[in-house]
Amino acid sequence: MDMLEKTKVITLSKLLEDKTQKTAWEQIELREPVLLEVEQFYDKEAKASPLAAMRLLVSLVSGVPESVLGRMAFTDYQECEEYLLGFLTRKK
Numbered sequence: 001m002d003m004l005e006k007t008k009v010i011t012l013s014k015l016l017e018d019k020t021q022k023t024a025w026e027q028i029e030l031r032e033p034v035l036l037e038v039e040q041f042y043d044k045e046a047k048a049s050p051l052a053a054m055r056l057l058v059s060l061v062s063g064v065p066e067s068v069l070g071r072m073a074f075t076d077y078q079e080c081e082e083y084l085l086g087f088l089t090r091k092k
Contacts, residue, residue, distance in 0.1 A: 008083045013073045018065060028062045028076075030083055037061060038088065053082050059086045 008030045016025040033041070037060045045053035058080045059066040069077075 001047050004032070005083075009035045010076060010079045010083075012076050013075055013078070016064065016072060018068045022064075023057075025064055028058070030058070030080060030082065031061050033057060033084065033087055041088070047084050054084065056076055 003050070009027050010026045010030065013027060016028075025029050037057060040060065041053050041057040044056045054077075055066055058064070058077070059069055061084070064078075
């Protein structure tokens, strides 16, 4: 079984800003999710949608608020999703 990178930095095509917290992100650093975060992902997926669940997981592993991630470029989202799905779909 191939080892996945424990962290991955996604350079964003569009700056993300949280004007309330006066914080901005040019890149997002993702890390391997812990079991509790994966459980939260699957709970959200069952209650809402796969897209909402992945947004939650990206938020949990990056520290970027979900409300901010809603304004992320879809291609940037897809890069995040591709990395995280590597952990969620691994074969035994």
